[in-house]
Amino acid sequence: SRQRFSLLLLSGLSSGLDGKWSLFSSDGSVSLPAEVPGCVHSALQQQGHIQDPYFRFNDLSYRWIALNNWTYVTTFNVSAEVRTKQKIHLVFDGVDTVASIWLNGVILGSTDNMFRRYEQSSFSWDWGPSFPTMGLWKGVRLEAFDILFLVFPVCPDSSLSQWAVQVELLVDVVQKINGQITLSIPELDSEQTVETRFLSGKTKNTFILHINTVKLWWPNSHGDQPFYQLSVRGFQDGFLILNTKSKVYFRTVELVQEPVFGSPGLSFYFRINGKPIFLKGSNWIPAHSFQDQISPAVLRNLLQSAADANMNALRVWGGGVYEQDLFYSICDELGIMIWQDFMFACATYPTEDDFIQTVREEVVQQVQRLKSHPSIIIWSGNNENEAALGTNWFSIPAAERPRYVKDYVKLYVNNIREIVQEEDQSRPFLVSSPTNGAESEREGWVAADPYDPHYGDTHFYSYGHDCWDWRSFPRTRFASEYGFQSWPSFSTLQPVSIKEDWSYTSNFSSHRQHHEGGNQQMLQQAALHFNLPNSTDPLSRFTDTLYITQVMQAQCVKTQTEFYRRSQTEIIEGKGHTMGALYWQLNDIWQAPSWSSIEFGGKWKMLHYFAQNFFASVLPVGFEDGDTLLIYAVSDLSQDLKLRVTVYSWTHPDPVCSLKSDPVLVPGGSALAIFKQPVAALLAGCGRCTRLTCLLTFHLEDGGGQRGPTNQHFLCSPKDAQGLQRPNITAEVQQDESGFTVTLHSAAVAAFVWLDVGSVPGRFSSNGFLMVSRNATVSFTAWRPTSVAELSRSLSIRSLADVY
Structure with missing residues (x-):
């Protein structure tokens, strides 16, 4: 449970509300300076009271x-200019979580929701440590005004040839005024002036600017x-x-749920600007346990890594946080579509009036903050709570189930959905993920089988x-979660461990694994197709085992993702027409085994290199x-393609034989x-090959x-x-002038x-590639200054045979 903390503010002695504060423990044992935005853990670490929280067993x-x-304490001056204003707000953009706020000995209010701005993130899960944080994780400021304007531009459309830019002004004025509002987009030679009257108090005013021809925002x-x-x-x-400016993007989004020819059920796919788009990507979790330690460089590197792996979508998962503005701005720039969950996950939630009210305010604030971003293409009410009720995760007695369903509908449908549809008509809303979508609604919002592959999206995990x-994977309409674990690299684990930890069976390895049976599951899955490392040197055996888990994970997720991509234009036994593959998960929150394709610190696992290929256009x-043997051509582009198949022997890197097909027109968005x-027959045509002695490579040519x-x-x-x-x-x-290369x-x-x-x-x-030639060259992009000498010293090379 959350512990309470207090904020004491004294006016008259210093200026500024962000920056330096003082922090005290309730028992008086700890007193130290603290940065705001920040949290208690960060302050303690910065002042040397604790070590790196991620080191060994420090969680x-x-x-x-x-x-x-x-208790956080600060003092501040209120200038004469501020005091002349008729209204002054003390604004806390993010308080984590249960707190009381005092000013000059007078209590101003209390907080109980970290996702609201005041005038919860969950912790641990099976991929992260448990650090229940407390503190002022976002900014604190004074707003002094006679008139306060908040501007929220959104871009709904009536058709692709006629656009209406909708601008919402939230206005807080002391007394009613008459005035004019001028909206303009100079690059489009568009301007409109509206006479308006602002009534006293807080009001919402909506203005429309009509546009004809624009350039459209497209996914990556x-x-x-x-x-x-x-x-x-x-x-x-x-x-x-x-006088303010804001970026405006133009795009349309539709979630298409309609009958599918030759199949029961409904389709489930996104149309962007009228074009069906296969969503290729992953799921996003918080990038750090302590949000104040996430730098803009870390965010940009992770999101650029997603785009560079040919991803066009990420799902911001409902057990983390609503990300900071910069996250969504970078996604806007990179063309990464966002499936945005609200922060409810894998639990039943209360529906008392005070909780409903704080949720309603949370939803309004987050939707107003984020709805101008074109990257967000859908709101989703929660993570897995429909599935939890539908398949009875919590062992609810049958007699009590109607009450839980009623509470579920009250929270997610009658409140969250209602507010989202009022605040933002420009994008679709789903109540849950996974869900049967329109079919779940028909069944009273909780489907009998929320994993039915004929509808909606699915989550699928099976480690046995x-x-x-490929036959074991669901031929679903949309795969929004699936994956396998692996360990990170030794270089990522080394800074938070010591020599006695460097064993797959050490206490450290066991402690870092938060998924029950996960370490054994990885080895069992790897052993189906690979010999497990057996070096007599303990460190070599440990690092080889880390490597083999990454090989296993990369190959498993590759197989499953390719199955989904080739299923996009097929219906088999009523199933298929798959239009999305978002594997779990993109990033890590600490140095530990998880389902991620990028390690904590930004290093790409083998899976992320594979994603570059299996998400290619x-x-x-x-x-x-x-x-x-069947080979499909999967293409986002419409073009004539021919196939070249080459057969190799395991014994030497010279082709045994090669085949080439005639060109075939592959329509865009098809398999x-x-x-x-x-x-x-294929092997017989090559003369000296068997299944045990040969393997195949193949590529497409135009x-x-x-x-x-x-x-x-x-x-x-x-x-x-x-x-x-x-x-x-x-x-x-x-x-050379273009950077570093490694010739193998x-x-x-x-x-x-x-x-x-x-x-x-x-x-x-x-x-992580297959090398079937005697020579190969790859480039290396360094994220800090380095040299040929340092890279040569640091470089190690493994292949599958090297770990046997």
């Missing part, structure tokens, strides 16, 4: 912080992300009283089945059905089978050459491959070649 050692009560890889500057000016008696068997996908042949990545298909589990040998890869690091030389075919430069931050152009 246990520092539980005393959350069990104490704390589907077009550009242009914006315009909207100017809003207000005049009273000829005097300028409001063979992840190379043009992709060949190979799989076996029975003993027949088309362009190759089908029994494996036995008139100008190769399009998209080269993919591969293993004809047997690599642990059964005959001829797999250590490739003895050597490397040479070089630097291999004596044999090498699978899952992994380059690692330890603690040097940066990323390679490709990694």
Whole structure:
């Protein structure tokens, strides 16, 4: 539970409300300066009272912080100019969480909701530490005014050829005034002036600016992300009283749920600017346990990494936080669509009047703050709470279930949904994820089977089945969560551990794993297709095991994502027409095993390098059905494509044979089978190949050459491959005007070649790849100054055969 803390404010001695405060524990044992925005943990660490909270077992050692009560104190001056204003607000943008606020000995109010601005994030889960934070995690300020304007531009449309820019002004005035509001977008030669009257008190005023031709905002890889500057000016008696600018983007979004030919159920996909878009991406969790320690550089690096892996969408998951404004602004710039959950997850919530009221204020504030961002394409009321009720996660007795369903509808439908639809008509709203969408609504908002693949979106996790068997995955309309765990790299774990921790069976390894049975599940899944590391050197065995978990995770998520991408234009036994793949999860909150593809600190796991390929705009996908090999061409673009298949022996990096198909027109936004042949016939045509001795690579070509990545298909589990040998890869690091390159030389075919430069931050152009040539070159982009000498010293190379 949250502990209470207090805020004491004394006017007259210093200036400013952000910046330096004093912080005291309730028992008087700790007194220290503190930064605002910030939290108690950060203040204690900055002043040397505690070590890095992420080091070893400090999440246990520092539980005393959350069990104490704390008081923030500051003093400030109120200038003569401020005192002349007729209204002064003391604004807290984010208080975490239960607090009372005092000014000069007088209590002003209390707080109980960290997601509201005052005039909760959950913690731990199965991928993070438990640090119940307290403090002023967002800014504190005085607002002094006679007239206060808050401007919220949104862009609904009537058609793609006629746009209406809707501008909402929330106005707080002491006494009614008459004035003028001028809206203009100079680049579009558009301007409109409206005579208006502002009544005393708080009012919401809506103005419309009509536009004809505009450049549209598109998701990543589907077009550009242009914006315009909207100017809003207000005049009273000829005097300028409001002058502000805001970015305006133009795009439409529709969630299409309609009958599907040849299938029961309904479709579930997004149309952006009238075009069906397959959502390619992942799920976002908080980037740090202590929100004040997330820098703009960290946010930009993570989101740029998503865009560079060909993602066009992220789901901001409902168990974290509503992200800061900069997060959404970067997504606007990069063309990353956001599925935005409200912060409710995996629990039943109260519906008493005081809780409903604080939720209603939370929803209004967050929707008003965020609705001008084109990146947000949908609001979703909660994470997994429909599924929790529908499949009875909480063992609710049958007689009590109607009351829980009634409370669920009251909170998410009658309140959150109602407010969102009133505040923002420009994008769709879902009550939950996963959900059957329109079918759930028909069934009273809680479907009998919220995982029905004929409707809505699904979450799917199964660690016992063979992840190379595509038949075990649901052929769903939209996959909004799925994934497998892996461990981060040794260089990420090393700063928060000591030598005795460097074992897969150590207390440290067990403590960092918050998913029950997770460490064993990873090894069991890896052992289905790979030999597990067995080095007699303890450190080598540990680092090899970290590597094999990343190989397993990358291959598992690749197989599942490719299944979803090739299912987008197929209906089989009434299932399919899959139009989204958002794996769990993009980022990490600390140095530990998780489902992420990016480690804490920004280092790409093997999975993220694989995502570059399996989310590519043009992709060949190979799989076996029975003993027949099929290869699909998946394309976001409409073009003629031909397939080239090459067969290699595991024993040496020279092709055994090669096949090429005739060009086939692959429509944009489709997946088309362009190759089908029994494996036995394919191998017989190559003369000296068997399933155990050979493997395949394939790529797509257009008139100008190769399009998209080269993919591969293993004809047997690599642990059964005959001829797999250590490739003895050597490397040479070089630097020229374009940056650093690493040239590799291999004596044999090498699978899952992994380059690692330890603690040097940066990323390679490709990694974890299959090397079927004697020479290969990859580039390295450093995130801080480095040198050829440092990279050469730090570079290590592993391949699959090296860890056996």
